Amino acid sequence: MSEAVFPVPADVAARALVDDAKYQEMYNRSVTDPAGFWGEHGKRIDWIKPFTKVKNTSYDYHNVAIKWFEDGTLNVSANCVDRHVATRGDQAAIIWEGDDPSEHKVITYRELHVEVCKFANVLKEQGVKKGDRVTIYLPMIPEAAYAMLACARIGAVHSIVFAGFSPDSLAQRIEDCGSKIVLTADEGLRGGRKVPLKANVDRACEKAPVDSVVVVKRTGGDVKMVDGRDVWYHEATAKVPATCEPEEMNAEDPLFILYTSGSTGKPKGVLHTSGGYLVYASMTHQYVFDYQDGDIYWCTADVGWVTGHSYIVYGPLANGATTLMFEGVPTYPSASRCWDVVDKHKVNIFYTAPTAIRALMGAGTDFVTRTDRSSLRLLGSVGEPINPEAWTWYYNVVGEKRCPIVDTWWQTETGGILITPLPGATALKPGSATRPFFGVQPAIVDAEGNILDGATEGNLVITDSWPGQMRTVYGDHERFVQTYFATYKGYYFTGDGCRRDADGYYWITGRVDDVINVSGHRMGTAEVESALVSHPKVSEAAVVGYPHDLKGQGIYAYVTLMEGEEPTDALKKELVQHVRAEIGPIASPDLIQFAPGLPKTRSGKIMRRILRKIAEDSFDSLGDTSTLADPGVVDDLIDNRQNRA
Numbered sequence: 001m002s003e004a005v006f007p008v009p010a011d012v013a014a015r016a017l018v019d020d021a022k023y024q025e026m027y028n029r030s031v032t033d034p035a036g037f038w039g040e041h042g043k044r045i046d047w048i049k050p051f052t053k054v055k056n057t058s059y060d061y062h063n064v065a066i067k068w069f070e071d072g073t074l075n076v077s078a079n080c081v082d083r084h085v086a087t088r089g090d091q092a093a094i095i096w097e098g099d100d101p102s103e104h105k106v107i108t109y110r111e112l113h114v115e116v117c118k119f120a121n122v123l124k125e126q127g128v129k130k131g132d133r134v135t136i137y138l139p140m141i142p143e144a145a146y147a148m149l150a151c152a153r154i155g156a157v158h159s160i161v162f163a164g165f166s167p168d169s170l171a172q173r174i175e176d177c178g179s180k181i182v183l184t185a186d187e188g189l190r191g192g193r194k195v196p197l198k199a200n201v202d203r204a205c206e207k208a209p210v211d212s213v214v215v216v217k218r219t220g221g222d223v224k225m226v227d228g229r230d231v232w233y234h235e236a237t238a239k240v241p242a243t244c245e246p247e248e249m250n251a252e253d254p255l256f257i258l259y260t261s262g263s264t265g266k267p268k269g270v271l272h273t274s275g276g277y278l279v280y281a282s283m284t285h286q287y288v289f290d291y292q293d294g295d296i297y298w299c300t301a302d303v304g305w306v307t308g309h310s311y312i313v314y315g316p317l318a319n320g321a322t323t324l325m326f327e328g329v330p331t332y333p334s335a336s337r338c339w340d341v342v343d344k345h346k347v348n349i350f351y352t353a354p355t356a357i358r359a360l361m362g363a364g365t366d367f368v369t370r371t372d373r374s375s376l377r378l379l380g381s382v383g384e385p386i387n388p389e390a391w392t393w394y395y396n397v398v399g400e401k402r403c404p405i406v407d408t409w410w411q412t413e414t415g416g417i418l419i420t421p422l423p424g425a426t427a428l429k430p431g432s433a434t435r436p437f438f439g440v441q442p443a444i445v446d447a448e449g450n451i452l453d454g455a456t457e458g459n460l461v462i463t464d465s466w467p468g469q470m471r472t473v474y475g476d477h478e479r480f481v482q483t484y485f486a487t488y489k490g491y492y493f494t495g496d497g498c499r500r501d502a503d504g505y506y507w508i509t510g511r512v513d514d515v516i517n518v519s520g521h522r523m524g525t526a527e528v529e530s531a532l533v534s535h536p537k538v539s540e541a542a543v544v545g546y547p548h549d550l551k552g553q554g555i556y557a558y559v560t561l562m563e564g565e566e567p568t569d570a571l572k573k574e575l576v577q578h579v580r581a582e583i584g585p586i587a588s589p590d591l592i593q594f595a596p597g598l599p600k601t602r603s604g605k606i607m608r609r610i611l612r613k614i615a616e617d618s619f620d621s622l623g624d625t626s627t628l629a630d631p632g633v634v635d636d637l638i639d640n641r642q643n644r645a
């Protein structure tokens with residue numbers, strides 16, 4: 001396989017914050033003297049009481065504990081807002097672009113300060129105190145950013161639930177973190193379609209009751225307000241003062257919880273704290289995107305995912321950047337939308353996901369070339385491995401061969417980008433996330449946990465802590481330890497497979513656990529399975545990922561029906577609807593195969609390895625099937641698969 005290499009373009013090198021020599025020097029220092037390195041870079045944010053201790057972390061399986069800057073105090077919202085008001089009060093903090101191209105709004109840092117203070121005062125009025133959890137179920141409107149920063153301002157811990165999740169998923173998350181308040185909108189608007197957010201909250205609250213619901217009026221759609229529980233945001237903010245003193249928080253006080261799917265059980269509440277997270281989010285945002293004053297930066301993620309947390313809100317705003325927030329979807333009203341927005345707001349840095357790139361590539365090159373895009377300087381990718389074909393299209397057509405692509409590998413758990421090119425320092429190879437960021441020590445281990453040297457392939461671990469790392473699973477530290485530190489003792493296990501080439505470049509090969517990456521979003525197979533078996537006609541289900549042209553991975557479900565149930569196409573549709581209602585549209589199975597029996601070991605474990613191979617049509621490489629209780633089951637499954645229309 002020939003491997004293309006794209007050197008750093010001269011003009012990019014000329015303006016960049018770091019070149020390759022500087023990267024090497026900073027990287028070496030960051031791993032040989034982490035306390036010295038982070039002690040220095042920790043000062044990039046404002047501290048109320050400066051820290052004297054930098055790093056206190058242990059990956060010891062019996063005592064996993066992670067603390068950074070532990071005796072320092074700060075306020076995250078003051079760092080993202082107040083400190084910029086004097087120097088850049090009139091600069092755009094947020095450019096909001098609505099779903100409908102006729103709608104946009106610019107919020108300056110001065111205005112952001114007022115909005116955040118007011119929202120903070122509304123939260124206080126609703127009884128929210130330091131340490132309380134606040135569930136946010138908002139669409140991509142500026143109020144979502146105000147809400148996050150308002151929580152940070154008063155020391156409340158936000159838990160954002162992606163507005164595409166179902167009432168049940170929302171209820172589960174409200175319950176798990178014990179929040180007594182939900183912030184939502186009447187309806188969301190995406191691609192011209194309305195999403196009934198308030199109605200979803202009402203249904204969720206039947207299962208997980210809360211004391212108050214604050215409702216932002218977005219569409220003006222008809223909603224029911226519950227007396228004594230629900231308040232309109234515009235009415236509440238009209239009555240509160242426009243200033244609110246930021247709370248002094250310890251570096252290790254929680255900032256937010258974000259639920260993410262794992263290989264087993266219900267979603268985990270990933271907990272991030274204040275100081276280390278903000279240092280890491282802001283530093284990666286500046287260096288990875290080579291962000292410099294005056295740049296217009298756009299990350300197309302949703303604030304419901306970690307990318308929206310770190311790279312729409314916290315990282316950019318801590319850096320005093322201008323961050324664009326987009327309510328809509330890349331294909332509405334046409335597949336030119338992203339490039340129209342780039343031209344309209346003169347966007348310099350554009351950060352999106354491979355699934356969006358593939359969809360736009362499929363729509364045709366004309367949608368791109370009819371736009372100007374001359375403002376673009378840098379492109380980014382996140383969420384899943386980017387296939388070389390999509391990389392090349394992004395590079396040649398969107399970036400006209402002038403914009404480097406930063407392929408950034410990271411996770412909800414890591415808080416910020418861990419493996420990535422730096423635009424002025426790193427020659428690119430399509431499909432490789434290239435090299436570690438400062439302070440990040442990746443290693444590749446074999447199944448027994450032995451570290452492999454040189455060019456090799458195996459499982460990706462990180463051998464020491466970095467400031468943005470998650471601290472625990474909310475309410476379940478043991479699960480944190482078991483999930484990330486038990487597989488390979490002494491290391492943080494990422495759950496990803498990885499190859500390292502002779503140049504030391506990292507190539508992420510995808511999840512090695514029971515997590516499927518659907519359009520860049522993580523879905524636990526166990527969650528989809530339990531949604532399926534909650535249907536009265538289903539007796540058993542096994543879910544695996546399979547290669548999907550647009551989504552990267554699709555969801556393939558093997559379903560065994562209850563005795564006497566008919567395996568019809570209508571039932572397949574019903575099951576898809578059922579999963580959408582239980583979890584949300586992102587969990588919709590792409591293919592359902594009725595299976596009279598599933599391949600199991602004699603101890604009753606489903607052999608997913610075999611199901612994965614069948615879903616991929618790799619019938620010849622099923623591997624060892626001798627431990628199956630009933631090998632005949634596999635032949636039946638293959639027959640059914642081949643007979644599938």
Ligand code: 6R9
Nearest residue numbers: 382383384385407408409410411412508511
């Ligand atoms: C930020 C985010 C994390 C999982 C991760 C990996 C995959 C993310 C990637 C990538 C290859 C990249 N992933 N970025 N794989 N190249 N540049 O996506 O967080 O939703 O928690 O997903 O996504 O498999 O383990 P999250």
